[in-house]
Amino acid sequence: MDNQKILPAAIDLPLNPKVLEEVILKAKDWALMHGVCMRSKTNFNTDSLQFAPFVLTPSLYPRKEFEKAVNLQTILNELIHKVAHDTEFLRDTLAGTIQVDEFTANLFKIYETVLAEGITQELSLGLVRSDTMLETKKTCINPCQKKLECQSKKRDRLYCCVAMVEINTIASGFGHLGPASRGIQSYILNELGHNDKIKNLPENNALSGLCDAMVEAWNIIGNTKAAILFIIEDVTYNICDQRFHEFQIRENYPHVKVIRKTLTDVFNTGVLGSNKELIVDGIVCSVVYFRAGYEPGHYHSQNEWSSRLMIERSSAIKCPSIHYHLAGTKKVQQALAKKGILKRFLTDEEEITRVKEIFTGLxxxxxxxxxxxxxxxxxxxxxxxxxxxxxxxxxxxxxxxxxxxxxxxxxxxxxxxxxxxxxIFPPISRSYMIRPGAQGAPTIVDLVSELGIFGAIIGTKEKILYNRQVGHMLRTKGSSANEGGVAAGMGALDSPYLF
Ligand code: ADP
Ligand code: MG
Ligand code: MG
Structure with a gap:
């Protein structure tokens, strides 16, 4: 990655070694005491938590590009909603993929089964996250390969423009850890005497935004006895990013129950009632929020696939419903980047241009x-x-x-x-990355970031009832790492410092 642009730092670095040592100690405690944590992969137990890796100071992010991404989210919500409801498009696009990819084929089989039977619940809940990186090339390439002058060129002189990595439609995490990253970095800035800079970290209400949409779906069903069911993995490392959703719902809507079950549990204790209501362990579940089920390893046997089908057949509102899951595949994303395709889903020319502008060549x-x-x-x-x-x-x-x-x-x-x-070749920022278990004082490292914008949408094929942008998250990794998942171990929590 030669010639990569380097972003200025939010505060002067390096820090004096003593100041650094003290602030790290405080920040780690802040993280542990505010649930900015995960479970340890090497020493897993349900009695303790480890702080999640974080970047000490926030990475700079051009305000204009941040706003561009934020303002596009409701359009992307609508786009993905329409794609999810276009059976012909999904069939055509995935026809080749399901011949060669067994996992996608299994998902597609569920889709065809419920289509043939008639869809019980016409409403879907989308809690999506559009992931982007800043592109530093002097020109941005739109899907039809035409070179567009980067819009932020003149103003930022960094030639950064926001570029799409992917849109997630299942298990979009960091609703808690996104806002929590702002919390910890604000605390650190204040401790380092930079209280005046906190205003540059944009407000982030992702957790309440995502939870409000789940409760909205629950309200639409209107069964006051029903629970929201979280579908979870057998072992949850990213536990804070799920429990805080649950606590948020329980604290703000105490009458709404939340239960957590694996697909295996649903197989063992789940049934459909006479009106196709989903009953798990004796509890009716009117909304199902999948935090698992997105990879083959979550389906140990046919049993888990049977659970997925049962959930899909039920009258519960699914996040995501099967067609939403399929709309989030990489193949669909590639098909959307083909020339002229967006017209099929969006009518407003200006909106189409704005979406195309952030697409990356596929x-x-x-x-x-x-x-x-x-x-x-x-x-x-x-x-x-x-x-x-x-x-x-x-x-x-x-x-x-x-x-x-x-x-x-x-x-x-x-x-x-x-x-x-x-x-995409993002610009480099420099800071200290603080990881659990690391020995000695950290050094300043080269970093690159990925910005995710959360969207919440509820609707049927015909009608969108709810469509909001609800917050963001920034994940940062070493500039030489290919991937930067925080739960996967390479990335660290960060938040955008707008300039
Ligand atoms: P997943 O659905 O597994 O998260 P992604 O498409 O998001 O798949 O890819 C995983 C990671 O790989 C991203 O978080 C990003 O760090 C990196 N990545 C993906 N696409 C690109 C790209 N076009 N340019 C640079 N890095 C990318
Ligand atoms: Mg991703
Ligand atoms: Mg993804």
């Missing part, structure tokens, strides 16, 4: 869609691309110099389960 590897030419293009400059399978949760992509071997050892069929994306 390409099919399917032979019938010009995959051979894409392979040639990628092999000429592998460092310029990322290869992505139809997976979620991080750690699945192939980058740069690993691409040629992957491409040459794969069959044409296997290849078509992936898509290719232009690699």
């Amino acid at each position: 390409y099919s590897l399917d032979k019938e869609e010009g995959g051979d030419q894409v392979v040639d293009m990628v092999l000429k400059n592998p460092e310029g691309y990322v290869m992505k399978p139809q997976r979620e949760g991080g750690g699945n992509n192939i980058y740069g110099s690993d691409i040629p071997e992957a491409l040459t050892t794969m069959s044409e069929e296997e290849r078509s389960a992936y898509i290719v994306m232009d690699r």
